[in-house]
Amino acid sequence: MKEMANKALRLGLIGALAALLLAVVNNFTEPVIAEFKAAELQAALTALADGGTPGERDIAPADGVSQRWPIDGGGWILELSAVGYGGPMTVVASFDESGALMVARLMDNNETVGFGKKAEDPGYMEIFAGRGAEEPMPRSKGDLGADADVVSGATVTFSGITAALERGSNLVKEWEGAQ
Amino acid sequence: MKDIFKGLLRENPIFVLALGLCPSLAVSTTVNNALGMSAATFLVLMGSNIVISLLRKQIPDDIHIPAYIVVIATFVTLVDMTMQAYFPALSESLGIFIPLIVVNCIILGRAEAFASKNSVGASVIDAVAMGLGFAVGLTSIALVREVFGAGTITLYPDGGVLRIPGLADSPALVFAFPAGALIVVGFLQAFYRWLGEVTQK
Numbered sequence: 001m002k003e004m005a006n007k008a009l010r011l012g013l014i015g016a017l018a019a020l021l022l023a024v025v026n027n028f029t030e031p032v033i034a035e036f037k038a039a040e041l042q043a044a045l046t047a048l049a050d051g052g053t054p055g056e057r058d059i060a061p062a063d064g065v066s067q068r069w070p071i072d073g074g075g076w077i078l079e080l081s082a083v084g085y086g087g088p089m090t091v092v093a094s095f096d097e098s099g100a101l102m103v104a105r106l107m108d109n110n111e112t113v114g115f116g117k118k119a120e121d122p123g124y125m126e127i128f129a130g131r132g133a134e135e136p137m138p139r140s141k142g143d144l145g146a147d148a149d150v151v152s153g154a155t156v157t158f159s160g161i162t163a164a165l166e167r168g169s170n171l172v173k174e175w176e177g178a179q
Numbered sequence: 180m181k182d183i184f185k186g187l188l189r190e191n192p193i194f195v196l197a198l199g200l201c202p203s204l205a206v207s208t209t210v211n212n213a214l215g216m217s218a219a220t221f222l223v224l225m226g227s228n229i230v231i232s233l234l235r236k237q238i239p240d241d242i243h244i245p246a247y248i249v250v251i252a253t254f255v256t257l258v259d260m261t262m263q264a265y266f267p268a269l270s271e272s273l274g275i276f277i278p279l280i281v282v283n284c285i286i287l288g289r290a291e292a293f294a295s296k297n298s299v300g301a302s303v304i305d306a307v308a309m310g311l312g313f314a315v316g317l318t319s320i321a322l323v324r325e326v327f328g329a330g331t332i333t334l335y336p337d338g339g340v341l342r343i344p345g346l347a348d349s350p351a352l353v354f355a356f357p358a359g360a361l362i363v364v365g366f367l368q369a370f371y372r373w374l375g376e377v378t379q380k
Contacts, residue, residue: 018253029264114352
């Protein structure tokens with residue numbers, strides 16, 4: 001019994017010292033991390049707003065949309081969930097009042113390097129830009145014309161992104177119609 | 180001095196001891212990831228070797244595994260938090276593999292096999308040797324994979340990327356995939372063992 005208590009005490013002591021050390025370091029790193037995350041988010045939002053100013057954030061305004069921000073000059077920024085070849089992906093996209101896509105970025109994803117990962121390139125999303133209002137979002141490679149090469153070899157990634165963007169565009173039209 | 184170089188060839192953790200293969204396959208897609216991972220592993224290995232060697236007489240045998248894991252996890256969390264705060268780009272590209280250093284066999288293996296039986300000084304040398312061996316191993320895997328798989332050498336993201344003419348436009352993608360990583364590890368293992376034998380003579 002005494003031996004048991006001795007072991008428990010030693011292990012507890014090691015754990016307590018570890019916790020103390022971590023708490024001290026966390027105290028220093030936490031504000032730096034929070035500041036960096038906020039700056040990163042702000043930079044992403046400013047790029048997405050395309051000249052406008054992003055406003056107050058709404059959490060989970062609709063299914064498949066985890067966050068949304070209104071843009072001062074009109075339109076919305078949405079964080080959309082999508083499904084790719086490697087599982088769930090996050091796409092952030094801005095739409096104008098008519099539901100046409102302004103800017104989009106692929107954020108968290110697990111796509112294959114050299115194939116689906118190419119969707120992270122800034123140029124990739126340009127095949128969707130301006131679509132969603134008069135011109136519909138592409139449903140298949142055939143709708144892309146000369147741009148079809150860009151998505152070749154990564155059809156699942158493309159389908160996931162285009163489905164998410166189409167859902168976002170429709171939601172924006174719905175919200176704008178309701179106002 | 181001889182002890183420091185044991186990690187390079189005779190007891191190279193990746194190629195001879197075959198420890199830590201999981202992160203070696205996963206983060207060896209670019210050279211800068213490999214260097215970042217090596218540095219993180221080295222810091223954890225150094226910290227855990229020192230502390231475990233210091234506490235080796237205080238930790239009863241029955242509870243040595245939980246005690247070591249607590250010590251290792253503490254150092255990993257420290258490295259993880261520091262990296263997130265001061266090297267955010269690196270932390271993002273290494274992602275889950277930083278927290279997973281906790282279960283990297285190199286760290287626990289050296290704690291068990293070396294630091295728990297030797298003095299602090301010897302444990303520090305062991306950490307340097309093994310950290311160096313891991314860094315050289317991981318970086319050589321990454322170098323081969325990145326040169327053939329992407330046609331680039333990334334020293335630091337944003338500006339530090341060397342493009343290799345000819346290969347950058349039509350890389351052999353298989354090297355970028357896990358299967359390619361295994362093939363590279365196999366060939367490098369043969370190479371390192373051969374080098375070990377040649378230098379021994």
